[in-house]
Amino acid sequence: MNTTAKLMIATLMGVAASSAALADDVPYNQVQSLIKDGTIQSLDKLDKVATDKHPEATITDTDLEHEYGRYIYQVELRDAQGQEWDLDIDATSGELLSEERD
Template sequence: MYKHILALSCSAILALGSSALLADDDVRMDEVNGLVEQGTIQSLESLNEKALAVQPGTITDTDLDKHYGRFIYEVEIRDAQGQEWDIDLDASNGDVLEHRRDD
């Protein structure tokens, strides 16, 4: 009985650790061209244009992450009034996932 409990506990710990690894991974810039060439994600230029169409201003930061197997392109934009905005796009199709003012 003890062996079964120990085995289940170890399995649960490994599963939780694995899901944490899959939950949020930064994509390295050297990987981006391959993802674009494979058609996995849109070009960063295209995604930047889509973000600016949603929120005009100046892009101050970008980040490409993989969340639970989905590529998310995060864009920070400063508008003409100096307000910061965060835009999250699905990097595969450019759909806007979130558009929020940064507090």
């Protein structure tokens, strides 16, 4: 393997490592203490933000991440037409940050 190829591989590995450091899944056993401390809103309230945006949809998956110094609640939905949606919600404020149709 030549030097250029090795450098490219090392660079890609560094980018992957730094990306992983910017977004960490919050372990489930820490979620309740974040809610109790008022750091994030209750999961029921955050789920409601998503279902208010898509009233006929069903939540299929959720995930809480600590990303760029803030908590992001990621919600996957499937609407009545079978369309899938990904929503990112600020877990502290409840603000809808992004919405994307799959």
